[in-house]
Amino acid sequence: MKNKYLEELKDLLNNYVMEEDEKNEIIGDYDEMYKGYLGKGMRDDEVERKLGSPRSIIRELTEGFKKVEKPLPGGEKVIALSPFVALIAFFILGFGFDLWHPGWIAFMIIPIVSIIVEMGKKRDEHLSTALSPFFAVLLFLYLGFYHNLWHPGWIIFIIIPMLGVWNSRRTLTKLDLLVSLSPFLAGIAFVVLGLYGYWVEGWLVFLAIPMFGILHEKNKLKVLIWESLFIIGIVGYLYIGYTYTDMWGYAVLAFAPLTIYGIMTGNIKIGLLQAPKNYKIIIIISTAVFLLLGFIFNLWGVAWLVFLAIPVYAINSEAPRKDRLVSTTPFVALVIFFVLGYFFDLWEYSWIAFLIIPVTAIVKNA
Amino acid sequence: MNSQFKRGIIEMCVLKIISRKDMYGFELIENISREIEVNENTIYPILRRLTKQQLFDTYKESMSIGAPRKYYTLTELGTKKLKEYEDEWKTFLDSVYRILGGTSYEK
Structure with missing residues:
Protein backbone atom coordinates (compact mmCIF):
# COMPACT_ATOMS: atom_id res chain seq x y z
CA MET A 1 0.00 0.00 0.00
CA THR A 62 3.26 21.88 -6.60
CA GLU A 63 2.28 25.48 -5.84
CA GLY A 64 4.25 27.73 -8.14
CA PHE A 65 5.24 24.90 -10.54
CA LYS A 66 4.00 24.80 -14.10
CA LYS A 67 2.36 21.71 -15.52
CA VAL A 68 4.31 19.78 -18.13
CA GLU A 69 2.77 20.55 -21.48
CA LYS A 70 2.34 17.54 -23.71
CA PRO A 71 1.02 18.94 -26.97
CA LEU A 72 -1.49 16.71 -28.71
CA PRO A 73 -0.02 15.51 -32.00
CA GLY A 74 -1.03 17.96 -34.70
CA GLY A 75 -3.00 20.01 -32.19
CA GLU A 76 -2.01 23.39 -33.60
CA LYS A 77 -2.92 22.29 -37.13
CA VAL A 78 -6.31 21.07 -35.95
CA ILE A 79 -6.97 24.49 -34.35
CA ALA A 80 -5.93 26.27 -37.54
CA LEU A 81 -8.14 24.07 -39.67
CA SER A 82 -11.20 24.16 -37.45
CA PRO A 83 -12.68 27.43 -38.88
CA PHE A 84 -12.52 25.97 -42.40
CA VAL A 85 -14.06 22.69 -41.26
CA ALA A 86 -16.82 24.62 -39.50
CA LEU A 87 -17.46 26.78 -42.57
CA ILE A 88 -17.56 23.77 -44.91
CA ALA A 89 -19.88 21.89 -42.54
CA PHE A 90 -22.10 24.99 -42.35
CA PHE A 91 -22.30 25.27 -46.18
CA ILE A 92 -22.93 21.55 -46.63
CA LEU A 93 -25.73 21.64 -44.07
CA GLY A 94 -27.10 24.88 -45.57
CA PHE A 95 -26.84 24.36 -49.33
CA GLY A 96 -27.12 20.59 -49.21
CA PHE A 97 -29.88 20.07 -46.68
CA ASP A 98 -31.32 23.56 -46.24
CA LEU A 99 -30.30 23.36 -42.62
CA TRP A 100 -28.93 26.89 -42.25
CA HIS A 101 -30.57 26.70 -38.91
CA PRO A 102 -29.44 24.88 -36.82
CA GLY A 103 -26.43 24.36 -39.11
CA TRP A 104 -24.82 27.52 -37.69
CA ILE A 105 -24.07 25.43 -34.61
CA ALA A 106 -21.16 23.99 -36.64
CA PHE A 107 -19.23 27.17 -35.73
CA MET A 108 -19.08 25.95 -32.16
CA ILE A 109 -16.48 23.49 -33.41
CA ILE A 110 -13.92 26.33 -33.40
CA PRO A 111 -13.87 27.18 -29.67
CA ILE A 112 -14.49 23.55 -28.69
CA VAL A 113 -11.44 22.35 -30.64
CA SER A 114 -9.25 25.16 -29.26
CA ILE A 115 -10.26 24.39 -25.70
CA ILE A 116 -9.66 20.65 -26.10
CA VAL A 117 -6.22 21.18 -27.66
CA GLU A 118 -5.05 23.91 -25.27
CA MET A 119 -6.36 22.42 -22.04
CA GLY A 120 -5.56 18.88 -23.19
CA LYS A 121 -1.87 19.85 -23.28
CA LYS A 122 -1.88 20.35 -19.54
CA ARG A 123 -4.42 17.61 -18.87
CA ASP A 124 -6.36 20.30 -17.11
CA GLU A 125 -8.93 18.79 -14.78
CA HIS A 126 -11.29 21.63 -15.66
CA LEU A 127 -11.45 20.67 -19.33
CA SER A 128 -14.99 19.38 -18.98
CA THR A 129 -15.96 22.55 -17.06
CA ALA A 130 -14.67 24.69 -19.92
CA LEU A 131 -16.55 22.60 -22.48
CA SER A 132 -19.76 22.43 -20.48
CA PRO A 133 -21.21 25.82 -21.64
CA PHE A 134 -21.07 24.62 -25.26
CA PHE A 135 -22.69 21.29 -24.53
CA ALA A 136 -25.25 22.97 -22.28
CA VAL A 137 -26.14 25.40 -25.09
CA LEU A 138 -26.36 22.55 -27.64
CA LEU A 139 -28.57 20.46 -25.41
CA PHE A 140 -30.67 23.48 -24.47
CA LEU A 141 -31.22 24.40 -28.13
CA TYR A 142 -32.00 20.79 -29.01
CA LEU A 143 -34.56 20.51 -26.21
CA GLY A 144 -36.03 23.90 -27.15
CA PHE A 145 -36.18 23.67 -30.95
CA TYR A 146 -37.11 20.02 -31.28
CA HIS A 147 -39.16 19.34 -28.16
CA ASN A 148 -40.25 22.85 -27.20
CA LEU A 149 -38.77 22.24 -23.76
CA TRP A 150 -37.23 25.68 -23.27
CA HIS A 151 -38.57 25.40 -19.80
CA PRO A 152 -37.40 23.45 -17.84
CA GLY A 153 -34.63 22.80 -20.39
CA TRP A 154 -32.72 25.86 -19.11
CA ILE A 155 -31.93 23.85 -15.97
CA ILE A 156 -29.19 22.21 -18.01
CA PHE A 157 -27.07 25.36 -17.47
CA ILE A 158 -26.72 24.39 -13.83
CA ILE A 159 -24.36 21.70 -15.09
CA ILE A 160 -21.68 24.43 -15.59
CA PRO A 161 -21.12 25.41 -11.94
CA MET A 162 -21.83 21.84 -10.85
CA LEU A 163 -19.03 20.52 -13.04
CA GLY A 164 -16.78 23.27 -11.70
CA VAL A 165 -17.34 21.98 -8.17
CA TRP A 166 -17.18 18.33 -9.26
CA ASN A 167 -13.86 18.80 -11.01
CA SER A 168 -12.42 20.35 -7.85
CA ARG A 169 -13.52 17.32 -5.83
CA ARG A 170 -9.96 16.10 -5.29
CA THR A 171 -9.22 19.09 -3.14
CA LEU A 172 -12.49 18.76 -1.24
CA THR A 173 -13.62 16.32 1.41
CA LYS A 174 -16.71 14.25 0.56
CA LEU A 175 -18.80 16.39 2.90
CA ASP A 176 -17.50 19.66 1.43
CA LEU A 177 -18.31 18.33 -2.03
CA LEU A 178 -21.84 17.49 -0.95
CA VAL A 179 -22.31 20.90 0.67
CA SER A 180 -20.92 22.70 -2.40
CA LEU A 181 -23.19 20.80 -4.77
CA SER A 182 -26.28 21.04 -2.57
CA PRO A 183 -27.36 24.58 -3.68
CA PHE A 184 -27.42 23.45 -7.31
CA LEU A 185 -29.19 20.20 -6.56
CA ALA A 186 -31.67 22.11 -4.39
CA GLY A 187 -32.19 24.63 -7.22
CA ILE A 188 -32.98 21.82 -9.68
CA ALA A 189 -35.29 20.13 -7.19
CA PHE A 190 -37.03 23.49 -6.54
CA VAL A 191 -37.77 24.02 -10.24
CA VAL A 192 -38.86 20.41 -10.79
CA LEU A 193 -41.19 20.61 -7.78
CA GLY A 194 -42.44 23.97 -9.10
CA LEU A 195 -43.30 22.39 -12.43
CA TYR A 196 -45.50 19.97 -10.57
CA GLY A 197 -47.19 22.89 -8.87
CA TYR A 198 -45.26 22.88 -5.60
CA TRP A 199 -43.82 26.41 -5.81
CA VAL A 200 -45.03 27.34 -2.32
CA GLU A 201 -43.60 24.44 -0.33
CA GLY A 202 -40.79 23.71 -2.81
CA TRP A 203 -38.40 26.13 -1.04
CA LEU A 204 -38.01 23.51 1.68
CA VAL A 205 -35.46 21.73 -0.52
CA PHE A 206 -33.05 24.62 0.12
CA LEU A 207 -32.94 23.51 3.75
CA ALA A 208 -30.84 20.61 2.51
CA ILE A 209 -27.93 23.11 2.29
CA PRO A 210 -27.72 23.92 6.04
CA MET A 211 -28.73 20.34 6.87
CA PHE A 212 -25.64 19.05 5.05
CA GLY A 213 -23.53 21.95 6.31
CA ILE A 214 -24.28 21.10 9.94
CA LEU A 215 -22.68 17.68 9.44
CA HIS A 216 -19.36 19.54 9.75
CA GLU A 217 -20.10 19.99 13.46
CA LYS A 218 -17.98 17.62 15.50
CA ASN A 219 -20.36 17.35 18.46
CA LYS A 220 -22.72 14.54 17.44
CA LEU A 221 -25.38 15.57 19.97
CA LYS A 222 -25.56 19.05 18.43
CA VAL A 223 -25.88 17.51 14.96
CA LEU A 224 -28.72 15.31 16.20
CA ILE A 225 -30.54 18.28 17.78
CA TRP A 226 -30.15 20.47 14.68
CA GLU A 227 -31.21 17.78 12.24
CA SER A 228 -34.18 16.81 14.45
CA LEU A 229 -35.32 20.43 14.66
CA PHE A 230 -35.05 20.78 10.89
CA ILE A 231 -37.13 17.63 10.40
CA ILE A 232 -39.69 18.77 13.00
CA GLY A 233 -39.91 22.13 11.19
CA ILE A 234 -40.33 20.58 7.75
CA VAL A 235 -42.93 18.03 8.89
CA GLY A 236 -44.81 20.67 10.91
CA TYR A 237 -44.73 23.16 8.03
CA LEU A 238 -46.11 20.61 5.56
CA TYR A 239 -48.70 19.35 8.05
CA ILE A 240 -50.07 22.83 8.76
CA GLY A 241 -49.93 23.85 5.11
CA TYR A 242 -51.77 20.81 3.82
CA THR A 243 -54.23 20.44 6.68
CA TYR A 244 -55.49 24.00 6.86
CA THR A 245 -56.45 26.08 3.85
CA ASP A 246 -54.32 29.18 3.09
CA MET A 247 -52.21 28.71 6.19
CA TRP A 248 -48.79 28.40 4.52
CA GLY A 249 -47.82 31.75 6.00
CA TYR A 250 -48.47 30.58 9.55
CA ALA A 251 -46.96 27.18 8.80
CA VAL A 252 -43.54 28.88 8.97
CA LEU A 253 -44.07 28.94 12.73
CA ALA A 254 -43.18 25.23 12.68
CA PHE A 255 -39.58 26.43 12.38
CA ALA A 256 -39.86 28.42 15.61
CA PRO A 257 -38.11 25.74 17.75
CA LEU A 258 -35.25 25.63 15.23
CA THR A 259 -34.95 29.43 15.20
CA ILE A 260 -35.12 29.70 19.00
CA TYR A 261 -32.47 27.00 19.42
CA GLY A 262 -30.31 28.75 16.83
CA ILE A 263 -30.57 32.09 18.63
CA MET A 264 -29.96 30.53 22.05
CA THR A 265 -26.84 28.72 20.87
CA GLY A 266 -25.62 31.81 19.04
CA ASN A 267 -25.68 30.05 15.66
CA ILE A 268 -28.43 32.32 14.39
CA LYS A 269 -27.61 35.93 15.04
CA ILE A 270 -30.26 38.58 14.89
CA GLY A 271 -28.27 40.76 12.56
CA LEU A 272 -31.06 43.31 12.43
CA LEU A 273 -30.30 44.46 15.97
CA GLN A 274 -26.69 45.25 15.16
CA ALA A 275 -27.27 46.42 11.60
CA PRO A 276 -26.83 50.09 10.65
CA LYS A 277 -30.03 52.14 10.54
CA ASN A 278 -30.43 52.18 6.75
CA TYR A 279 -30.04 48.39 6.63
CA LYS A 280 -32.63 48.00 9.37
CA ILE A 281 -35.05 50.08 7.30
CA ILE A 282 -34.49 48.09 4.10
CA ILE A 283 -34.79 44.76 5.96
CA ILE A 284 -38.00 45.83 7.70
CA ILE A 285 -39.52 47.16 4.46
CA SER A 286 -38.56 43.96 2.56
CA THR A 287 -40.03 41.76 5.27
CA ALA A 288 -43.21 43.86 5.39
CA VAL A 289 -43.63 43.70 1.60
CA PHE A 290 -42.89 39.95 1.66
CA LEU A 291 -45.55 39.33 4.31
CA LEU A 292 -48.01 41.67 2.57
CA LEU A 293 -47.61 39.89 -0.77
CA GLY A 294 -47.88 36.55 0.98
CA PHE A 295 -50.79 37.09 3.31
CA ILE A 296 -52.88 39.51 1.24
CA PHE A 297 -52.19 38.30 -2.30
CA ASN A 298 -51.06 34.73 -1.50
CA LEU A 299 -47.91 35.29 -3.59
CA TRP A 300 -45.58 33.28 -1.40
CA GLY A 301 -44.03 31.62 -4.44
CA VAL A 302 -42.67 34.88 -5.80
CA ALA A 303 -42.67 37.22 -2.79
CA TRP A 304 -39.18 36.10 -1.74
CA LEU A 305 -37.81 38.18 -4.61
CA VAL A 306 -38.29 41.33 -2.51
CA PHE A 307 -35.47 40.18 -0.26
CA LEU A 308 -33.10 40.67 -3.19
CA ALA A 309 -33.51 44.38 -2.42
CA ILE A 310 -31.16 43.83 0.57
CA PRO A 311 -28.07 42.66 -1.37
CA VAL A 312 -28.85 45.17 -4.13
CA TYR A 313 -28.93 47.98 -1.58
CA ALA A 314 -25.73 46.65 0.01
CA ILE A 315 -23.95 46.59 -3.36
CA ASN A 316 -25.08 50.10 -4.18
CA SER A 317 -23.96 51.51 -0.89
CA GLU A 318 -20.80 49.45 -0.22
CA ALA A 319 -19.28 48.38 -3.56
CA PRO A 320 -16.96 50.69 -5.51
CA ARG A 321 -19.00 52.90 -7.86
CA LYS A 322 -17.47 51.33 -10.98
CA ASP A 323 -18.58 47.81 -9.94
CA ARG A 324 -22.11 48.61 -8.87
CA LEU A 325 -23.89 48.30 -12.20
CA VAL A 326 -22.39 44.95 -13.16
CA SER A 327 -22.82 43.56 -9.64
CA THR A 328 -26.50 44.47 -9.64
CA THR A 329 -27.33 42.85 -12.98
CA PRO A 330 -27.55 39.22 -11.67
CA PHE A 331 -30.32 40.31 -9.31
CA VAL A 332 -32.14 42.28 -11.98
CA ALA A 333 -31.84 39.29 -14.34
CA LEU A 334 -33.15 36.92 -11.69
CA VAL A 335 -36.18 39.12 -11.04
CA ILE A 336 -36.99 39.49 -14.75
CA PHE A 337 -36.45 35.76 -15.30
CA PHE A 338 -38.61 34.67 -12.41
CA VAL A 339 -41.42 37.23 -12.88
CA LEU A 340 -41.79 36.51 -16.60
CA GLY A 341 -41.75 32.78 -15.95
CA TYR A 342 -43.94 32.73 -12.88
CA PHE A 343 -46.66 35.16 -13.97
CA PHE A 344 -46.65 34.77 -17.75
CA ASP A 345 -45.30 31.24 -18.10
CA LEU A 346 -42.60 32.60 -20.41
CA TRP A 347 -39.83 30.38 -19.12
CA GLU A 348 -38.72 29.61 -22.69
CA TYR A 349 -37.83 33.27 -23.26
CA SER A 350 -37.22 34.60 -19.78
CA TRP A 351 -33.82 32.91 -19.42
CA ILE A 352 -32.61 35.44 -22.01
CA ALA A 353 -32.71 37.94 -19.14
CA PHE A 354 -29.47 36.42 -17.87
CA LEU A 355 -27.70 37.66 -20.98
CA ILE A 356 -27.86 41.17 -19.53
CA ILE A 357 -25.11 40.11 -17.10
CA PRO A 358 -22.32 39.52 -19.66
CA VAL A 359 -23.69 42.21 -21.99
CA THR A 360 -23.58 44.83 -19.21
CA ALA A 361 -20.09 43.72 -18.21
CA ILE A 362 -18.84 43.93 -21.81
CA VAL A 363 -20.43 47.33 -22.49
CA LYS A 364 -19.15 48.69 -19.16
CA ASN A 365 -15.60 47.50 -19.74
CA ALA A 366 -15.46 48.37 -23.44
CA MET B 1 -12.04 31.28 9.81
CA ASN B 2 -10.66 32.64 6.56
CA SER B 3 -8.37 29.90 5.14
CA GLN B 4 -5.56 32.34 4.22
CA PHE B 5 -5.61 33.75 7.73
CA LYS B 6 -5.55 30.26 9.22
CA ARG B 7 -2.71 29.28 6.94
CA GLY B 8 -0.67 32.26 8.13
CA ILE B 9 -1.27 31.32 11.75
CA ILE B 10 -0.26 27.70 11.10
CA GLU B 11 2.94 28.94 9.44
CA MET B 12 3.75 30.93 12.54
CA CYS B 13 3.00 27.91 14.78
CA VAL B 14 5.22 25.66 12.64
CA LEU B 15 8.07 28.16 12.98
CA LYS B 16 7.52 28.51 16.72
CA ILE B 17 7.39 24.77 17.43
CA ILE B 18 10.58 24.13 15.51
CA SER B 19 12.27 27.11 17.17
CA ARG B 20 11.90 25.27 20.47
CA LYS B 21 13.24 21.95 19.27
CA ASP B 22 14.42 20.48 15.96
CA MET B 23 11.82 18.02 14.73
CA TYR B 24 11.20 15.54 11.95
CA GLY B 25 8.11 15.93 9.74
CA PHE B 26 5.92 13.29 11.28
CA GLU B 27 6.72 14.51 14.79
CA LEU B 28 5.83 18.09 13.89
CA ILE B 29 2.51 17.09 12.33
CA GLU B 30 1.64 15.13 15.48
CA ASN B 31 2.62 18.05 17.70
CA ILE B 32 0.71 20.71 15.85
CA SER B 33 -2.44 18.69 15.25
CA ARG B 34 -2.63 17.90 18.96
CA GLU B 35 -2.93 21.62 19.71
CA ILE B 36 -4.78 23.07 16.72
CA GLU B 37 -7.72 21.68 14.81
CA VAL B 38 -6.02 21.46 11.46
CA ASN B 39 -6.12 19.25 8.41
CA GLU B 40 -2.92 17.31 8.95
CA ASN B 41 -2.21 16.89 5.28
CA THR B 42 -1.75 20.65 4.85
CA ILE B 43 1.19 20.84 7.28
CA TYR B 44 3.85 19.10 5.22
CA PRO B 45 3.34 21.39 2.18
CA ILE B 46 3.71 24.39 4.52
CA LEU B 47 6.86 22.91 6.03
CA ARG B 48 8.23 22.33 2.56
CA ARG B 49 7.40 25.84 1.38
CA LEU B 50 9.07 27.39 4.43
CA THR B 51 12.14 25.23 3.84
CA LYS B 52 12.31 26.44 0.24
CA GLN B 53 12.10 30.00 1.53
CA GLN B 54 15.18 29.12 3.61
CA LEU B 55 13.41 29.60 6.91
CA PHE B 56 14.35 26.01 7.77
CA ASP B 57 17.43 23.91 7.23
CA THR B 58 17.34 20.14 7.21
CA TYR B 59 19.75 17.46 8.33
CA LYS B 60 19.58 13.69 8.56
CA GLU B 61 20.03 11.84 11.81
CA SER B 62 20.53 8.09 11.83
CA MET B 63 18.34 5.95 14.04
CA SER B 64 19.20 2.80 15.93
CA ILE B 65 16.39 1.06 14.03
CA GLY B 66 15.25 1.96 10.57
CA ALA B 67 16.16 4.63 8.05
CA PRO B 68 17.66 7.98 9.08
CA ARG B 69 15.22 10.77 9.86
CA LYS B 70 15.15 14.19 8.28
CA TYR B 71 15.14 16.91 10.93
CA TYR B 72 14.07 20.52 10.42
CA THR B 73 15.89 23.31 12.20
CA LEU B 74 15.20 27.04 12.18
CA THR B 75 17.66 29.19 10.22
CA GLU B 76 18.69 32.73 11.10
CA LEU B 77 16.25 33.97 8.49
CA GLY B 78 13.57 31.75 10.05
CA THR B 79 14.25 33.24 13.49
CA LYS B 80 13.91 36.74 12.05
CA LYS B 81 10.69 35.81 10.28
CA LEU B 82 9.26 34.24 13.42
CA LYS B 83 10.02 37.43 15.35
CA GLU B 84 8.21 39.46 12.68
CA TYR B 85 5.22 37.12 12.78
CA GLU B 86 5.09 37.24 16.58
CA ASP B 87 5.26 41.05 16.66
CA GLU B 88 2.50 41.31 14.06
CA TRP B 89 0.42 38.77 15.93
CA LYS B 90 0.79 40.62 19.26
CA THR B 91 -0.12 43.94 17.67
CA PHE B 92 -3.12 42.33 16.03
CA LEU B 93 -4.27 40.67 19.26
CA ASP B 94 -3.79 43.90 21.22
CA SER B 95 -6.05 45.71 18.76
CA VAL B 96 -8.66 42.95 19.01
CA TYR B 97 -8.52 43.04 22.81
CA ARG B 98 -8.90 46.82 22.82
CA ILE B 99 -11.92 46.58 20.50
CA LEU B 100 -13.45 43.89 22.69
CA GLY B 101 -13.04 46.13 25.71
CA GLY B 102 -10.21 44.29 27.41
CA THR B 103 -6.86 45.79 28.19
CA SER B 104 -4.08 44.04 26.38
CA TYR B 105 -3.07 40.62 25.16
CA GLU B 106 0.11 40.76 27.23
CA LYS B 107 -1.84 41.38 30.45
Missing part, protein backbone atom coordinates in the same frame (compact mmCIF):
# COMPACT_ATOMS: atom_id res chain seq x y z
CA LYS A 2 2.80 2.41 0.90
CA ASN A 3 4.54 1.76 -2.41
CA LYS A 4 1.31 2.27 -4.34
CA TYR A 5 0.74 5.56 -2.49
CA LEU A 6 4.24 6.79 -3.25
CA GLU A 7 4.04 5.66 -6.87
CA GLU A 8 0.81 7.56 -7.39
CA LEU A 9 2.38 10.63 -5.80
CA LYS A 10 5.43 10.31 -8.07
CA ASP A 11 3.21 9.93 -11.14
CA LEU A 12 1.36 13.11 -10.22
CA LEU A 13 4.60 15.01 -9.53
CA ASN A 14 5.82 13.96 -12.97
CA ASN A 15 3.05 16.12 -14.44
CA TYR A 16 4.90 19.22 -13.21
CA VAL A 17 8.07 20.93 -14.33
CA MET A 18 10.13 20.09 -11.27
CA GLU A 19 13.72 18.99 -10.71
CA GLU A 20 14.11 15.24 -10.23
CA ASP A 21 15.93 15.84 -6.92
CA GLU A 22 13.03 17.83 -5.60
CA LYS A 23 10.52 15.14 -6.56
CA ASN A 24 12.67 12.50 -4.88
CA GLU A 25 12.92 14.63 -1.78
CA ILE A 26 9.15 14.91 -1.54
CA ILE A 27 8.75 11.16 -2.08
CA GLY A 28 11.42 10.53 0.55
CA ASP A 29 9.66 12.78 3.05
CA TYR A 30 6.33 11.08 2.48
CA ASP A 31 8.01 7.69 2.75
CA GLU A 32 9.40 8.73 6.13
CA MET A 33 6.09 10.10 7.37
CA TYR A 34 4.20 7.02 6.13
CA LYS A 35 6.62 4.75 7.98
CA GLY A 36 6.31 6.93 11.06
CA TYR A 37 2.56 6.45 11.20
CA LEU A 38 2.82 2.72 10.44
CA GLY A 39 5.28 2.50 13.31
CA LYS A 40 2.59 3.94 15.57
CA GLY A 41 0.39 0.97 14.70
CA MET A 42 -1.84 2.70 12.17
CA ARG A 43 -3.38 0.85 9.26
CA ASP A 44 -2.58 1.90 5.69
CA ASP A 45 -5.97 3.50 5.14
CA GLU A 46 -5.60 5.48 8.38
CA VAL A 47 -2.13 6.68 7.37
CA GLU A 48 -3.38 7.73 3.95
CA ARG A 49 -6.23 9.65 5.53
CA LYS A 50 -3.71 11.44 7.77
CA LEU A 51 -1.34 12.28 4.93
CA GLY A 52 -4.11 12.99 2.42
CA SER A 53 -4.58 11.19 -0.88
CA PRO A 54 -1.92 12.08 -3.48
CA ARG A 55 -4.57 13.77 -5.62
CA SER A 56 -5.75 15.94 -2.76
CA ILE A 57 -2.26 17.16 -1.77
CA ILE A 58 -0.68 17.56 -5.18
CA ARG A 59 -1.91 21.14 -5.68
CA GLU A 60 -0.33 22.35 -2.42
CA LEU A 61 2.89 20.47 -3.13
